[in-house]
Amino acid sequence: MKNVSICGSKLQHSMPFPNIIQAMQIEGVNVFCGLIHTEDPEFDGNAPENIWKILVKKRAFSCNYRDKNLILKTAVNAPEDRFYTVGSDFVGQVVALGAEVTEFQVGDRVIGNNSYPDSGVVGLLPGVSTNSASKEYQSFHQAKLLKIPREMSDESAAAFGIGGQTAYSMIRKLEIKPGANILVTAAKSNTSLFVINALKHHNVNLYATSTSLRFEQELKDIGVKQLIQVNHEDNDWLTTSKDMGQVYHEIGGFNYIIDPFFDLHIGKVISLFVPRAGGKYITCGLYDQYSEFTGKDFQYHGLPFNQILATMMLNNIHLIGNCLGTTEDLQQAIQDCANGQFPVVVDSLFKGDQIREFFERTYNAKDRFGKVIYSYN
Numbered sequence: 001m002k003n004v005s006i007c008g009s010k011l012q013h014s015m016p017f018p019n020i021i022q023a024m025q026i027e028g029v030n031v032f033c034g035l036i037h038t039e040d041p042e043f044d045g046n047a048p049e050n051i052w053k054i055l056v057k058k059r060a061f062s063c064n065y066r067d068k069n070l071i072l073k074t075a076v077n078a079p080e081d082r083f084y085t086v087g088s089d090f091v092g093q094v095v096a097l098g099a100e101v102t103e104f105q106v107g108d109r110v111i112g113n114n115s116y117p118d119s120g121v122v123g124l125l126p127g128v129s130t131n132s133a134s135k136e137y138q139s140f141h142q143a144k145l146l147k148i149p150r151e152m153s154d155e156s157a158a159a160f161g162i163g164g165q166t167a168y169s170m171i172r173k174l175e176i177k178p179g180a181n182i183l184v185t186a187a188k189s190n191t192s193l194f195v196i197n198a199l200k201h202h203n204v205n206l207y208a209t210s211t212s213l214r215f216e217q218e219l220k221d222i223g224v225k226q227l228i229q230v231n232h233e234d235n236d237w238l239t240t241s242k243d244m245g246q247v248y249h250e251i252g253g254f255n256y257i258i259d260p261f262f263d264l265h266i267g268k269v270i271s272l273f274v275p276r277a278g279g280k281y282i283t284c285g286l287y288d289q290y291s292e293f294t295g296k297d298f299q300y301h302g303l304p305f306n307q308i309l310a311t312m313m314l315n316n317i318h319l320i321g322n323c324l325g326t327t328e329d330l331q332q333a334i335q336d337c338a339n340g341q342f343p344v345v346v347d348s349l350f351k352g353d354q355i356r357e358f359f360e361r362t363y364n365a366k367d368r369f370g371k372v373i374y375s376y377n
């Protein structure tokens with residue numbers, strides 16, 4: 001089987017299979033990546049450890065921001081003669097079933113179910129179904145998979161699980177009222193693209209911030225009323241941004257803020273809510289996930305912690321943390337995607353020997369807009 005992998009530098013000379021190893025840099029760290037061939041796994045559906053499991057042959061996979069931590073950790077710390085599979089989203093086909101599995105059939109197309117905080121099965125860990133989505137064959141407990149309908153393309157499905165489940169969870173938790181003014185930060189992040197597309201059919205006014213105005217038209221096409229440029233290194237951005245000042249003046253403040261990188265944004269946007277009106281701020285993540293491997297310390301810019309909390313207290317702001325989502329969130333997202341109501345933004349598709357190209361596009365391309373997919377088909 002094939003394994004798109006992060007590789008040790010000496011791997012090329014120590015594996016008995018034909019391998020492609022390519023060098024690149026991510027965040028200034030030297031990274032070797034490659035397509036590694038290994039033996040297909042054996043799967044005995046009657047073995048006690050497999051009776052609830054399903055063997056899946058991947059058709060395509062993709063990476064998320066979170067995988068960058070594991071990639072850089074591997075590049076910096078792992079032995080030079082080993083390889084590590086990567087990725088946290090995939091689409092695959094069921095090729096074998098455990099003896100007790102009843103809800104799936106051979107041939108079903110599936111994606112990972114990252115249900116959190118409850119996996120639905122006592123003793124089974126909640127959260128991401130895999131950190132090794134690039135393994136061509138992999139077995140999963142049946143609760144860690146969901147079937148997808150034929151209306152969903154492989155490209156959309158390979159991009160979908162984490163973004164779809166997280167976006168639907170955040171929107172559910174916010175209990176958004178019609179006519180609300182919503183700010184989404186880091187508009188070009190995959191998470192925010194999922195959120196923006198999920199909000200398309202809500203009756204809301206959607207504003208977004210981004211580090212650049214690149215893709216302004218594309219973002220307006222999917223429902224953003226106005227895109228506002230943010231300068232993360234400017235402590236005074238709130239007072240210097242004429243565009244944000246004008247929007248705030250026009251609408252009187254936001255009711256909801258959705259933020260995938262709280263350490264970049266909270267100290268800049270927390271004072272943008274409607275005063276004293278009990279707005280809701282929700283976040284699912286932070287920017288500083290890998291500085292320990294790059295040697296470049298993260299510098300925070302924005303209001304100090306006590307001013308953030310004082311602003312929240314005086315304005316009755318609810319602060320909501322969100323990690324992934326429930327099975328029902330993902331099921332609803334899949335249904336809406338299949339009905340054409342929740343499109344997935346796919347940037348590009350790679351195959352075959354294009355391993356470096358896949359990682360370069362995923363993590364180094366400033367003009368990436370949407371998910372980057374690697375396909376085994």
Ligand SMILES: NC(=O)c1ccc[n+]([C@@H]2O[C@H](COP(=O)([O-])OP(=O)(O)OC[C@H]3O[C@@H](n4cnc5c(N)ncnc54)[C@H](OP(=O)(O)O)[C@@H]3O)[C@@H](O)[C@H]2O)c1
Pocket residue numbers: 064065066162163166185186187188189190191192209210211212232260261264284285286287322323324325
């Ligand atoms: N906890 C969970 O369940 C969960 C689930 C999904 C995602 N997340 C989190 O959500 C966040 C986004 O993940 P993702 O996979 O969607 O990320 P992503 O697509 O890789 O995000 C890339 C975007 O981040 C912004 N960005 C990148 N480098 C930046 C820099 N140096 N300075 C400022 N902004 C920069 C840019 O957006 P702009 O230019 O538009 O600002 C860029 O387009 C991460 O923190 C991730 O861990 C968490």
